[in-house]
Amino acid sequence: MAELLRITGLKSQVEDKEILKGLDLVVNKGEVHVIMGPNGAGKSTLANVIMGSPKYEVTEGTILFENEDITEDAVNERAKKGIFLSFQAPQEIPGITVENFLRTAKAQITEKPVKAIQFKKELTEKMKELDIDRSYAQRYLNMGYSGGEKKKNEILQMRILNPKLAILDETDSGLDVDAVKIVSKGVIDFKSEDNAIVIITHHNNILDYLNPDVVHVMVDGKIVDTGDISLANEINKNGYVKYREAKGEAEWKKEIKLI
Template identity: 60%
Template sequence: MALLEIKNLSVKIGDKQILKNVNLSVEKGETHVLMGPNGAGKSTLGNVIMGNENYEVTEGSIIYKGIDITETSVTERAKNGIFLSFQNPIEVPGITLSNFIRNAKDEVEGQKNRIWAFRKELEAKMKLLNMDKEYADRDLNVGFSGGEKKKAEILQMLMLNPVLAILDETDSGLDVDAVRTVSEGVKDFQEKGEGAMIIITHSTRILDALNVDKTHILVNGTIVRSGDSSLVSEINEGGFEKYLEQ
């Protein structure tokens, strides 16, 4: 039984159809890459898996751990181990990065984390991501650079250790050094845990240090081709033009 099974999924927002008959199967521990040009529906798919209520599923289903979660809430999906890192992380004034992650971790694990142990783990993960410890006591993403916001997203993933992590354009807008650092965090999750990943990107920089099991090309709301990691190299060389012409 697959960890995640998406069957004939069609999605719209308002009157606009975005996804059409998408099928995708992800096994435990696998890393899948979802690529495609801007506007193809990549971020939509990530949001729908996470349960974003702005999108309407008009056909098909999302099966997770053998259970149909198509109608379940974002909160229930998060508690059940699904995590989405945002392409454009929002600022949350009034709650520190540390408290935000600790509250989320308490909620997901169903128990209170001891402050000292939590802080020790948090600082170790921040060191891995080359984040200054003082960011832990700053309001979430308030005044953070683009790179620090993306690092904060990966920090949340490492601390929550989800069963299924969806990374939406985690490398967009980052310089070379920031991409390398964020990649190290993603690699740490991949190597130390048993969680599966769906990496949504139209670039490939973040993939250089990772093991990719399957790659999918999404064009105009439909997966037009799936393959192994060699498909990433093909896109690097030729782009998406031949798929746009189909």
């Protein structure tokens, strides 16, 4: 498989507090990766740093995307290259409809005009697949949406923008069983040999429907364990006990911000 993303020795901080502490990660095209870990491990920070959020300062290391160094690239430049981030807590944007937002975003990313009739047809098809009422296309982005509706709308954005790398941060959080099934199907339908997916999750909800190629455990700003779906099942059964025991109770509590 062709390599899509390579992160080497990545360190990042927020307001002089180091969160990522020398993280390494390789993602190939056609793969689904899952990143699990306790609260405070740095999972969402990693997602935002890959996307290029200016809130997070990279102090060391590199991010290569399709063998190109994007460590210093702005968010919009990374989006044009094919990176997408589904937010843990999607923002409400008054005054901008879902349809206008997605059509404008697609035009910006592809740098080509988006024909209205063709786009409406594509949007309608994708909304139907995700069980989203067509009327939501004319509603302001995430305004008055339930948590589940916001998460489904994030998957809709992914399907329309069709990135090379999709990073899904807690997409299954707060969803009921039916919504998890729909979101999972949206992810499965998106997956291909030409793209890759990184799923950040606390739960096994979405993993009941997906078969990830690689599962990573992240603790204290680093990936400390890697395996297959059996690793996720072990964590679901036993939690992070073995990592806590390896670190020692006092040090573990510091790392997950309990003291």
